[in-house]
Structures are given as C-alpha cells and as structure tokens.
C-alpha cells in the first residue's frame with residue numbers, strides 16, 4: 427500500500443542552494459541578524475557576513491584554483507562557524523562539497539579524497555599532518571590545502587580560507603549557472619545497504635526541497651525573533667526574542683549539515699555552534715544562551731536522563747529537542763521528561779534522502795511519543811516484504827507491498843531522494859528503482875496515525891552514537907591481520923551507552939594457535955577512526971555462518987550475541 431504524506435504538497439524551489447537561501451524575496455530577518463555564534467568564543471556571523479564571505483571565497487576559488495563547475499572541495503573538520511561560508515562559497519563557484527569526519531585515519535580520508543576526486547581540501551590546522559599525508563597519497567598538492575578556524579599556519583605554506591576570500595574579493599567573477607536537478611551540491615559518504623562507504627550524490631534540488639520540507643514539519647514554529655504568536659508550544663516566559671538552536675552535532679554528517687549548517691539560513695534562527703559535545707559545556711550553553719531547541723542523538727538523551735551534572739543547570743528554556751540517526755527507546759524519552767520536563771521528539775532519515783523523511787510533530791508530542799513522527803510533504807512511502815536484492819536491479823525485483831501496521835522494509839519516493847552513488851551504478855541499481863523508489867534497508871511499520879516505528883534493519887550498517895560503521899570496511903581491515911582467515915562484524919546494542927557497538931567474529935588459520943586478541947584490538951584500533959573501534963569485543967569462532975552463495979548470515983551472529991548476553 428502506497429501512503430502519501432498528510433501534508434499538502436509544497437511548491438519546490440527550482441533554483442540552486444545559494445540563490446534559494448541568499449536571494450530570497452520573502453526573507454523576514456535583516457542581513458545584520460546573527461545566524462552562527464561560536465559557543466566557546468562568541469564569535470558571530472550574521473546572515474550578511476555568511477553571504478559576503480561565501481561570495482568572496484567562491485571568487486577566490488575561481489581565481490586561485492581555476493575552479494570549474496563540478497570540482498569537488500572536501501572538508502575534514504569538526505563543526506565550525508567558518509564552515510557555512512566555505513560551503514556556500516564552493517556552491518556559488520559551481521563546486522560540490524564532500525564532508526569528512528576529521529577523526530578519520532590517513533587511509534580513511536585518502537579513500538574519500540580519491541573516490542570523490544577532490545581538488546582542494548579544507549581542514550583545521552590541528553589536523554594538518556593527517557590531511558597532508560592523505561593528500562600526498564592521492565596527489566593533492568600542499569597549496570590546495572586550505573585552513574579554517576582561528577589557528578593559522580605560521581609558515582605560510584597553507585592558505586587560510588580568509589586569504590582565499592581576500593584574494594577573491596578584488597575579482598569580478600560571477601556565480602556559476604547551475605542546473606539544480608542535475609548538478610551535485612554534496613557528496614557525503616554512506617555505506618548504503620551493503621559494502622564500503624560510497625559517495626551519495628545530492629543535487630541542489632534534493633537539498634533545497636528537504637530544507638523546505640523540514641520547515642513545514644517544524645510548522646514554521648522556530649522563529650528568528652519570537653514574533654509568531656500561534657505556537658503549538660509556547661516559549662517559557664519571559665520570552666527573550668526568537669528561538670535559539672544549540673548545534674552540538676557535526677556538520678560533516680548529513681543530519682548536522684542540513685539541519686544545523688543550512689536550515690538556519692532559511693529560518694533565521696540563531697545557532698550556537700559547539701564543535702564537540704560534552705555534557706557540561708552543552709548544559710552551560712543552554713543556560714547561558716537560553717537555548718530553546720537542540721538536535722541530539724540517543725547517547726545525549728541518555729545523559730539528559732541519567733547524568734548527575736545535568737541537574738545543576740537551568741535548562742528550562744529548552745522547549746523541545748529532537749533525536750535521530752539511531753533508535754531511541756520510549757523509556758528514555760519518558761525518563762528525560764520526568765526528570766527535566768524536556769520533550770524529545772524524533773526524526774528519521776538517511777544520507778540518501780538529504781536526509782529528513784519523517785519528523786515528530788510539536789503539538790502531538792504526548793500522543794506520538796516514541797515514534798519517528800509523520801512523513802514530510804511531497805513524499806510517498808510503502809512498506810514491503812524485505813527481499814534479497816544483492817544480485818541486482820531494484821527495478822526488476824518487485825517486492826510485495828504490505829498494509830498499515832504490518833512490519834517490513836521501508837521504501838520511499840520524493841524530491842529529496844538522492845541521484846545515485848558516485849561512480850557506482852551497480853550499488854545505485856540495488857537500492858533505487860528506475861521509477862524513483864528507494865529501498866532504505868530499514869524495517870518498521872506505520873500506525874493508524876501515520877507515524878513510523880523503526881524496529882530493525884535489513885542492511886548491514888551499524889550505528890555507533892549516530893555515526894555509520896560499515897561492517898564490510900571493518901572486515902576488510904581484519905582479514906589483513908596475520909592469522910585471520912575469515913571474519914564478520916555485527917552491531918550489538920549496549921544499553922549503558924544507548925548505542926550499538928561493533929563486534930567482530932574471527933576465524934583463525936590454525937585453531938590450535940589462538941590469536942592474541944589484545945594485540946588484534948590494538949592493531950585494529952590504530953587503523954580506524956574512533957567510532958569504528960571494536961567496542962563490542964572480538965570473538966573467536968570456528969566458522970562464519972554463510973548462505974549457499976557465501977553471504978554472511980548476520981542474523982545468526984546476532985542470535986549468538988543475544989544468547990551470550992543472556993547466558
């Protein structure tokens with residue numbers, strides 16, 4: 427059964443992202459309105475600053491790097507208020523932005539730089555050694571590495587992004603003409619339903635559509651000046667101006683990128699940027715800035731429910747928080763409400779959908795608590811019997827559709843569904859049909875109110891604190907360890923951390939000569955970013971369960987893990 431969104435369809439933008447955000451005729455807030463403020467230093471960029479820096483940076487790219495339409499700029503950085511102008515400048519110059527986790531090892535960054543074909547890389551000076559080495563492996567010269575943030579390179583070897591702006595300012599380049607439906611704005615990396623991380627091509631149209639779809643779900647309730655009086659949930663009194671968002675999630679991940687680095691330029695809501703979450707700083711900033719809204723992930727919800735430090739702060743300005751990127755239990759949401767009176771709603775989506783698909787509503791929080799909310803406008807969805815499509819073509823395999831309340835795999839269609847994986851038509855065909863239906867790899871059901879419950883995944887993906895951990899990538903590393911002949915990685919849920927953690931099952935060459943597990947852990951940890959470490963441990967097994975075509979039976983391993991935890 428195909429279900430349509432209960433919202434009326436929106437008129438979607440037909441312009442590129444820069445024009446959509448900066449040349450809008452119905453913008454209510456002035457150029458001087460603060461949009462991004464650094465949580466630790468209070469350094470602030472107004473809307474006008476972001477636009478001006480973006481244009482200067484874009485001109486700088488064109489004049490200094492001969493920037494052409496479709497060139498890729500990679501950014502390996504924690505959230506920083508310098509990132510939005512760099513992103514919009516690159517888009518202005520016709521480029522595509524590929525964001526990367528700055529915790530990546532040289533090997534991980536090199537993969538993304540190589541695969542995306544990046545021309546320039548932006549990073550913090552503190553991360554220069556890793557980025558420089560990665561650039562060396564793929565032939566990106568030092569003078570194509572650009573620094574952001576307050577710390578500059580004293581040797582003058584690497585340009586600071588503000589010098590690129592200064593050089594651009596004097597030039598007369600104009601914005602590139604773009605085709606919003608076909609030109610890629612972002613190339614973010616996701617493992618999709620199977621395999622290693624792939625570049626998810628998101629067009630300008632995908633992104634502008636999703637920014638607008640999201641505004642509708644928030645029911646235009648987030649306001650820049652508090653002027654709106656018809657709020658579903660009133661601001662706590664006294665009202666001190668508009669909403670304030672606390673941005674504690676990384677801009678390099680699609681969730682933070684859309685919701686925190688792009689959408690505030692549409693809504694005008696001042697966004698306080700915290701580059702790295704820690705619970706005390708988060709609470710201090712909520713108290714200091716009278717934050718009204720924050721986007722979080724389940725492990726942060728756990729802090730709000732249980733961490734002792736939280737009760738020493740005044741968090742009463744928070745009207746709502748939104749959690750997403752991984753499953754969250756109703757039990758934790760209720761604990762937070764009981765303890766702090768803070769309502770947590772959920773959103774659901776994927777990198778491949780720009781990302782937002784479902785959002786909880788403000789006005790029915792108590793009725794819909796624990797669900798992922800309702801489908802955003804202009805989207806259609808169907809729940810289907812899961813099927814194994816690893817051999818092929820999503821168009822050819824027509825899965826059986828299920829009805830309301832029945833559990834199956836979620837398929838979606840709409841303007842924010844990606845164009846395909848960069849340079850990987852096979853992976854694209856496995857999840858995207860020719861008529862635009864995208865298999866999410868997530869399993870769940872829709873209740874009679876149209877709310878989504880995610881209950882499982884049919885894809886391999888593991889989520890550690892909202893970050894993607896692709897098992898296939900980890901398995902690729904593990905078999906390089908001397909003595910390991912086969913292996914499989916699965917996610918197991920850790921209730922104390924409110925997240926999945928990766929666990930490896932390993933077969934050794936000679937069962938009579940056991941592996942040194944600690945040595946394997948150390949060796950492995952030095953090869954991967956922090957979030958991919960095998961926090962669920964390593965288990966030695968005689969063989970990895972597989973089907974007749976050699977596919978790992980992860981469900982069997984999950985059953986083994988469950989039996990072990992219950993023993």
Ligand code: 4UW
Pocket residue numbers: 616680681721748749750751752753754772773774775776777778781782783784785798866867868880883889892893894
């Ligand atoms: N419940 C259970 C959830 C949920 C979930 C995501 O790294 P990616 O590709 O993308 C994301 C996107 C997060 C996000 C999107 C829209 C939104 O409104 C929001 O706000 C709160 C967050 O993480 O991983 C996609 C995969 O992450 C899982 C699911 O398996 C999905 O395929 N996931 N949200 N609420 N699982």
